[in-house]
Amino acid sequence: MQKFPARLVLGLILLAVITLAAVFAPLIAPYPPTASTTNILGAPSAANFFGTDQLGRDVFSRVLFGTRVSLQVGAAAAIVAVLIGAPIGLAAGFFRGWVDFILVQVIDIFIALPGLVLALIITAMLGPSVFNLSITLGVVTAPTVARLVRGQVFVVREMLFVEAARATGASSFWIIRKHVMPNTMRVVWSQFAINVSLAIFTSASLSFLGLGVPPPAPDWGGMVRDGSSFLPIRPLLSLGPGAAVALTVFTFYLVGSSMNDAFSRRPRVAE
Amino acid sequence: MLALIASRIAIMVPNVVLLTFLLFASVTSFLGTPAAIMLGENASPEAVAELNERMGFDQPLLLRYGDWMGSALTGDLGRSYATQQPVAQMIADALPLTLELAVWAILIAFAGSSLINSVTFMRSYVQRVTAAVSVVGITIPNFFLGLLLIYVFAVELRLLPTTGWSPWSNGIGAHLVHMILPVVTLTTFYFSSFSLVYRAEYESLRGSLFVRAARSKGLSETRISYRHILPNSILPLITYAGLSLGQLVGGAVVTETVFSMPGMGRLLVNAINTRDFPVMLAVGMVIIVGVMLLNLLADLAYGIVNPLVRHAR
Numbered sequence A: 001m002q003k004f005p006a007r008l009v010l011g012l013i014l015l016a017v018i019t020l021a022a023v024f025a026p027l028i029a030p031y032p033p034t035a036s037t038t039n040i041l042g043a044p045s046a047a048n049f050f051g052t053d054q055l056g057r058d059v060f061s062r063v064l065f066g067t068r069v070s071l072q073v074g075a076a077a078a079i080v081a082v083l084i085g086a087p088i089g090l091a092a093g094f095f096r097g098w099v100d101f102i103l104v105q106v107i108d109i110f111i112a113l114p115g116l117v118l119a120l121i122i123t124a125m126l127g128p129s130v131f132n133l134s135i136t137l138g139v140v141t142a143p144t145v146a147r148l149v150r151g152q153v154f155v156v157r158e159m160l161f162v163e164a165a166r167a168t169g170a171s172s173f174w175i176i177r178k179h180v181m182p183n184t185m186r187v188v189w190s191q192f193a194i195n196v197s198l199a200i201f202t203s204a205s206l207s208f209l210g211l212g213v214p215p216p217a218p219d220w221g222g223m224v225r226d227g228s229s230f231l232p233i234r235p236l237l238s239l240g241p242g243a244a245v246a247l248t249v250f251t252f253y254l255v256g257s258s259m260n261d262a263f264s265r266r267p268r269v270a271e
Numbered sequence B: 001m002l003a004l005i006a007s008r009i010a011i012m013v014p015n016v017v018l019l020t021f022l023l024f025a026s027v028t029s030f031l032g033t034p035a036a037i038m039l040g041e042n043a044s045p046e047a048v049a050e051l052n053e054r055m056g057f058d059q060p061l062l063l064r065y066g067d068w069m070g071s072a073l074t075g076d077l078g079r080s081y082a083t084q085q086p087v088a089q090m091i092a093d094a095l096p097l098t099l100e101l102a103v104w105a106i107l108i109a110f111a112g113s114s115l116i117n118s119v120t121f122m123r124s125y126v127q128r129v130t131a132a133v134s135v136v137g138i139t140i141p142n143f144f145l146g147l148l149l150i151y152v153f154a155v156e157l158r159l160l161p162t163t164g165w166s167p168w169s170n171g172i173g174a175h176l177v178h179m180i181l182p183v184v185t186l187t188t189f190y191f192s193s194f195s196l197v198y199r200a201e202y203e204s205l206r207g208s209l210f211v212r213a214a215r216s217k218g219l220s221e222t223r224i225s226y227r228h229i230l231p232n233s234i235l236p237l238i239t240y241a242g243l244s245l246g247q248l249v250g251g252a253v254v255t256e257t258v259f260s261m262p263g264m265g266r267l268l269v270n271a272i273n274t275r276d277f278p279v280m281l282a283v284g285m286v287i288i289v290g291v292m293l294l295n296l297l298a299d300l301a302y303g304i305v306n307p308l309v310r311h312a313r
Helices: A006-023 A059-095 A097-112 A115-126 A130-156 A160-167 A172-208 A220-230 A236-263 B002-030 B034-039 B045-055 B061-073 B087-116 B123-139 B142-156 B172-205 B209-216 B221-233 B235-243 B245-258 B264-273 B277-305
Strands: none
Touching (some): A006 A059, A006 A236, A059 A097, A059 A130, A059 A220, A059 A236, A097 A130, A097 B002, A097 B245, A097 B277, A115 A172, A115 B002, A115 B245, A115 B264, A130 A172, A160 A172, A172 A220, A172 A236, A172 B142, A172 B245, A220 B142, A236 B123, A236 B142, B002 B061, B061 B277, B087 B172, B087 B235, B087 B245, B087 B264, B087 B277, B123 B172, B142 B172, B142 B245, B172 B221, B172 B245, B209 B221, B235 B245, B235 B277, B245 B264, B245 B277, B264 B277
């Protein structure tokens, strides 16, 4: 990697800002996120940058605290996706044959199905909570991870050092742990940020549909949903948290995709 | 070609059975028995047991699935617990709207991404703009984009209606005007992701022999781009369109909610919120079968456009 791509720099700067906002939310926010006041649907002012919502809560403070909820759900879901998807992909790629055939069938079906609808039905069954949401979104993203890992394992397992290990009599388990895993996880981690962005995207959509993080937690999707009734008079109630979702998803996508570009061996096509 | 179709269908049928069974099992076993929900929290255990027996909820799972699937195949999807309407009728009312939304979105994204990304006039500038639009378009959530469009075009500029939907019977003009913002909302993601896929393929074909041959014949760059590179570059778009159908359904659910349009998405969200089993199951099944059928269609379309595939396997 000769040059540090500008996209990655921009992404990392935005990521730092968002992370700092999440960590220092209690210090930056002018008000507690769930404190109701009598100033209902107040206009944006110097005291309330984004105005106040239908319960008199400061929307700017809620958006700031919402960063914590979003990052938690996003990171947890992406980790769950790796924990479930990576072993499946490893097994399919390494053992091939009928194991691979069956696993790929299952993976492909779940990739084809609408992730959002799947998540809707699963959260309806489990009940909405931050924990359940993270698990659900992790499960929904897992097939993509599995497919990615499988593809990479196909490449790695044909390499000479794997053949050498097999020739010396190493067991499959040992080869997977010592040779295949380390060479595969590189791809998984470069996809990690993209999975976080996908999880934040989906979780906000679920909350917007009324099946995400339960109130009164300051959750962006829920805030957009509540605020959308007042769009004509107080646009920032919904557009403020909506922009926060968009910016966060954009940031993680930017970091993830530029890391993918940087780490992938494929030469970039010259213009 | 026939062998290809047959092999695809042979894989599809067990998949549909398996998925609908999973759907049925999870929906019916996790959400509590429908009888308890229908009778409310204060119902006596006897009343619940009685209703369970009368409606057949106490039968074994496989038997209930068989019953449900059997009547579904004859077009009987039961009645909604919430409204007592036949579910098949509710689906028949909601499905055309969602399909129309999805078809517009895909068509516009398909045509737009391939035509715009093939321009030769000031190509480097056009490229930069579409690249930037693509990254934003892929990451912007539907609900945010939808509300933003409503705010700008309906609230501030008063050019278009805010929300709602106007059936064809109210006139084509009113119908199309109501469709503009939802279609733009839904198509943005597809235009952006199609652009990324299309551009990558386009760039990789630019140096091909057939392009150089066309250039040495003296054809204009525009003609080379649209007549020679474009038809070859849309191949991966077809595959990608098939793969992203699932996301299209998810996007349609959110878009319909933003614009309060009475389509499948709203039907599903309402059914989940009111624990309306027959509607949930029916919408789930329509989505599963629909996505699989359209995937099959995408495969076949690919087979038609690219003769090599027809003879594979």
